[in-house]
Amino acid sequence: MEKAAMMINARRLFKDISDLPTIPAIVSKVVSMLDNHDADPDEIVDLILADQVLAARVIRVVNSPLYRTGNPITSVKRALLFIGFKSIREMILTSYFVEGFNHKTQPFDMKLFWIHSFSVGAISRRIAQMTDYQDVEKAYLAGILHDIGKVFLGHYCKDEYGHMLNSIRNTSLTTYEAEYESFGTTHCEVGLCLAQRWNFPSGYCEVISNHHSSEMATEDPLLAAIVAVADFYCLSHVTADTVAQASIPGQSEENAWNVLNQFAVEPLPSSLEHFLSALEEEYETIRYEVDQLFNTMTD
Template sequence: MDKAAMMQTAQEMVESFVDLPTIPHVATRVIELLDRPGVELDEVADMILADQVLAARVIKMVNSPLYKPANEIKSVKRALIYLGFRHIRELAFTCSFVDVFEGRDGIFDVRTFWEHSFGVGVVSKIIAQRVRYPDTEKAYLVGIVHDIGEVFLSYYRQDAFRALLESVKGQPFRLVEKEAEYLGTSHSEIGLCIARKWNFPAEYCEVIGLHHDPEQAVLDPTLCAIVNLADLFCSVRQLDYGGNSWVTFNLAEEKAWAILRAYAPNLADLDVERFCYELDDRVPEILDMVKSIFQGIGAKEPS
C-alpha cells in the first residue's frame, strides 16, 4: 500500500481522535534531559519528587523482580543510588507514561500493551548490548514507546479492529499488514503522528514510524533494526498482546537481522535458541513489573 496515502489517512485519523491525551509534563522533561550532557542527579530526583504519584510508582517498580534489590527500597533517593543515574531516567520516563494510556482498553487490555512494550524495551536493551550499540538506554526507551499507535488505533477504531481480528482467527498474520488492509493505515503511521505531536526526538519518531520497515530508516537504521527484532522475539515468546498477534519468522530472511549482522559481525555466532529460552526466563519478571505499575497507586487496577 502507498506509504504517503497511509500517512495521510493517519494524520486525518489522529486529528479526529476525541480526547487524545497530551504528553505528560514529566515525560517531556525526561526527554529533554535524555541527551543533555552533564545533567545533575539532583535535577532528576527533584523532578521525580515533584510528582508524588510518579515518585510512588518509581519506588514500586524499583522493587519489582526486574531490578532485584536485596532489601526493599523506600525512598526515591535510595532508588537513585541503587539504580544509578541512567536507569532512573528509564524508570521516570516509563512511569510518567502510565496515565496516558489509562482507560484506553479498547480491543486490547492496556496491561497487555504494557507487557508487550516492556518486553520489547527489555529485549531491545539486551540486543543493543549484544551488538554493542552505544546507547542501550535509548534502545530500552524507544522499545517501550514503539507501539503507542497501537493503543490509540485499537481504541478509537474498535469496530474495524474487531472485524480484523475476527478475519484472522486461527491463521498466522502480521498485524501491521492487516491494519493497512482494514483501516487504510497502521499503528506505525498513527504512532508517528502522535509522536510528532508530542515532540518526541527525531530518532524516536523514526523507530515508531518504521519499526516494521527498518530498511527504510535513515537516521538510525541500527536502532530501528534492534526494536524490530525485539518486537518479533516478544511476539513469539509470550509477550504478544495476550496472544492476539500471530507471527512466524525466519531470522535469516529478516531485513533487521541483515542490518544488525552488518553492524555487528559477531552476531553470526549468536545462539538464537538459547536466546529465546533465556527470554522465556525474563517473561515472569516483565509481567511482575507491569503488575507493579498498576498496583495501588494512581492507575486503575486492571480487572
Template structure:
C-alpha cells in the same frame, strides 16, 4: 498501498481523536536528559520531585519485588542512590508515560499492551548490548513506545479492530498488514503522527513509524533493526498481546538481521536458539515489571 496515502489517512484519523492525551512534560524531560552530557543526579531528582504523583509512584515501584531493596526506600534521593542514574531515568519515564494510557482499554487490554511493550524494551536493550550499540537506554525507551499507535487504534477504532481480529480467528497473521487492509493505514503511521504531536525526537519518530520496515530507515537503521527483531522475538516468546499475532519468522531472512550483521559482524556466530532461551528467563521479570507499574498507578 502508497505510503503517502496511508500517512494522510493516519493524520486525519489522529485529528479525529478528540480526547487524544498530551504526553506528560516529565516524560519529555527524561528523553531530553538522555542526550544531555554531564547531567547531575540532583537535576533528575528535582525533576521527579516536581511531580508528587510521579515521585510517589517511583518510590512505590522501587520497593516492589522487581527491584528487591533490602530495606524500604522512602525518598526519591535514596531511590536514586539505590537504582543508579540510568535506571531512575528509565523508571521516571515509565511511570510518567504509562499514565497517558490509563482508562483507555480497547480491544487490546492495557496489561497485554504493556507486557509486549516492556518486553520489546527489555529485549531491545539486550540486543543493543550484544551489538555494542552506544545508547542502550535509548533502545530500551524507544522499544517501550514503538507500538503507541496500536493501543490508540484499539481504543479509538474498536469496531474496526474487532472486525479485523474476528476475520483472522485461529490463523497466524501479521497485524500491520491486516490494519492496512481494514483501515487504510496502520499503527506505524498512527504512532508516527502521535509521536510528532508529542514532539518526540526524530530518531524516536523514525522507529515508531518504521519498526516493521527497518530497511527504509535513514536516521538510525540500526536502532530500527534492533526494535524490529526485539518485536519478533517477543512474539515467539508469547509477549504478543495475548497470542493475537503472527508468530513465526526465519531470522536469516529478516532484513533487520542483515542490517545488524553489517553493523556488528560478530552476530553471525550468535546461537539464536540459545538466545531465545535466554529471553525466556527474562519473561517473569517483564511480568513483574508490569504488575509493579499497575500497582504504582493505583497509588494516586
C-alpha cells in the same frame, strides 16, 4: 502506498480526538534531559521535585520489589543515584504510558499487549548488549513503546479494529497488513503521531514509525533493527499481542538481521533462525524480569 500518504491518513484519525491521554510537559522535559548525556544531575532532581506526582512515583518505583533496595529510599536524589539516570528515564516514560492507556477499553487483551511490549523491551536490551549498542536502556524503552499505535487504534477505532482482528484469525495476514487494508495506515504511523504529540525524543519516534520497515531508519538504523528483530522473536516464539502472527521472517526482518551483523561485537549465530532459537535459552530469565516489571507498572 507511500509512507507520506499513510501519515496523512494517520493524522486524519487524530484530528477530532479530544480526550487523548497526555504526558505532562514536565515529564517530556525530564525525559529529554535524561537523553542528553551532559545533563546536570542536580537540575534533573530539581525538575522532578517540582512535580509532586512525579517525585512520588519515582520513590514508589525505587522501593518496589523490582529494585530490591534493602532499606527504604525516601529522597529523589538517592533514588536517582540508586536506579541510575538512564533507567529512571525509562521508568518515568513507561509508567506514564501504561497509566495513560491502561483503563481504555480495547477489542484485544491488554494484558497480552503489555506482556508483548515488555518482552520486546527485554529482548531488545539483550540484543543491544550483543551488538554493543551505546545505550542499552534506550533499546529497552524503545522496545516497550514500539506498538503504542495499536492502543490508539484499538481504543479510538474500537469496532472497526475489533472487526479487523476477528477477520484475520486463522489467516496468514499480519495485523500490520490488515490495518493497512482497513485504515489506509498502520499502528506505525499512528504511533508516530502519538509519540510526536507526547514529545518523545526523535530516536523513539523513528523506532515506533519504522519497526516493520527498519531499512527506512536513517537516524539510528541499529536501534530500529534491534527492535524489529526483538518484535519478530516475540511474535513468533513467545507471545502474540493481539492475534497470532506468521513466524517466517520477511524481507524487513532479514534486512534488520543484516544490520545487526554489521554491528555485532560477539559472533552471532549463522542465521536469523539460529539467533532466535539461541534467545529462547534465555527466555526464562527474561520472562521473570517481565513479570516483575509488569507488576510494578500496573500496581
